Amino acid sequence: MKKDKITFEKGLYSLNEEPNFNFQLNRIIMWNEGNLEDLKEISHRIKDSATWKKELIGIGDKAKNEGRIKEAIAYYRMSEFFMYDHDPDKVKYYKLAADMFYEYYKEYFEDRTVIKYEVPYEDIKLPVLCTKAVGKRKDTILLHGGNDSYMEELFFAMLYFAENGFDVYLFEGPGQGDVMRIQGKHFTYKWEKPVTVVIDYFKLNEVTIIGASLGGMLAPRAAAYEKRIKRVIAWSIFPNFFSVILSTMPSFEQKLVKLLMKLHGAPIINLMFKLGAKSNATVDWGIKHGMYAYNAKSPYEYAVKLNEFQIEDVGHLIDQDVLIIGANKDHFINYKIFKDELDCLSNVRSLTFRLFTEKESACNHCNMGNTKLTLDTMINWIEQIKC
Structure with missing residues (x-):
């Protein structure tokens, strides 16, 4: 399906208390053509990566069954976002969303x-x-x-x-x-x-x-x-990238992490990130996604790579x-x-x-x-x- 004119949604919505989940839900609307009302229905039930996956796949299935393919693409695509590399559904839903995208917008490609x-x-x-x-x-x-x-x-x-x-x-x-x-x-x-x-x-x-x-x-x-x-x-x-990660931390924590990196304190840094991941969904996602995408075996190794x-x-x-x-x-x-x-x-x-x-x-x-x-x-x- 082709659009007569390219337009974009405007505004930010308060959909979830956790900043990153809230941002990504807005991203579904602003960049992926999701529907605000669909997301309002499920946003309060998202507490962690598992509930993100469940709820996004759920509204993706619903939209697909109702023939709302544009919205289904958005939800399937972003359902994969918080899945980790060991999850077989990660590639499954990535491919599903991509295949649906190129089929739905095939007119752009057919007329070149x-x-x-x-x-x-x-x-x-x-x-x-x-x-x-x-x-x-x-x-x-x-x-x-x-x-x-x-x-x-x-x-x-x-x-x-x-x-x-x-x-x-x-x-x-x-x-x-x-x-x-x-x-x-x-x-x-x-x-x-x-x-x-x-x-x-x-x-x-x-x-x-x-x-x-x-x-x-x-x-x-x-x-x-x-x-x-x-x-x-x-x-x-x-x-x-490393200074970007540190920039959101309190000053004391920034200094401590910099010192530990200088001293090659891998066990302590790994423990710090592990504890942070337990209490913060964004940290948990950031570390796991980062280790996956940067081929790092530990949070410390990931941090070393980030500095490049x-x-x-x-x-x-x-x-x-x-x-x-x-x-x-x-x-x-x-x-x-x-x-x-x-x-x-x-x-x-x-x-x-x-x-x-x-x-x-x-x-x-x-x-x-x-x-x-x-x-x-x-x-x-x-x-x-x-x-």
Whole structure:
């Protein structure tokens, strides 16, 4: 089914007391086309990963049986979100949602509005969706997600960019979507490698790269080494993954963890994270998902790997135009660490920082609640930088 015009929901809803569950429920509405009333019915019953899975599959089955395929796709896709790698349902529901998505939106592919490619990369293939600008082309955008993204949930952002005059290449790299769940390729902090492969494959010469969430670190990292990237949009403040994790902790805990890491105190750090996971659903999910996606055998090993995911050590190599977009009530990231990011970008051609707020309905992670305003901000910035 094709849309006459790409539109986005606006606003944030209070659906669950736990911040991450509440955010992800909003994400289902804002990015995955879920229905608010469906989610209101089950949101209060979500207490942990198990109840998340049960309730999302339940409303997915209900929507499917009622012929509401668009909503069923959203619920099945996100039901997988809090499943862990040992759960056989993780791949089952990921594949179900993906298959339903491409069947439901097949008209976009049948008339070649969108073309899907598989780009060879090392021992796997990177999925890429390509759409061309409506009207005169203003620029070429290379778009990707972050730590826990699915390519398909950026599908309509891709089409919105095309409506506004941009060729767009939307892709998944190691650690993301199909590449992780089906092909088993874990994350790499050397994001310039998959980016260069995609740029080479399509013979692109001048692009704007946009990375969401952890992509806010991955995209600038790629730009440090791949100079066919001329403009960088970091769709989240993300100077260093490890410092992002620490930024939400009390000051004393931050200092303690840093000291233990310096002393290689693996047993104590593993115990600390284990205790934290018992009392905090977000910590529990973050550790288990992280160990899965980053191929780490312990929380300590995961923390060591996180410290590789940074731009502070390569910031001086980034010499392009850069836009950083933050949110002042991001439950994952303390926006005050933006100074660390700005300070490391010492050689950029230009640097713009935009902090969204509650008044704009865009104060949460990736500005969830006002996608249109966020995308319009990116478009306006590209137009201004290029003129």
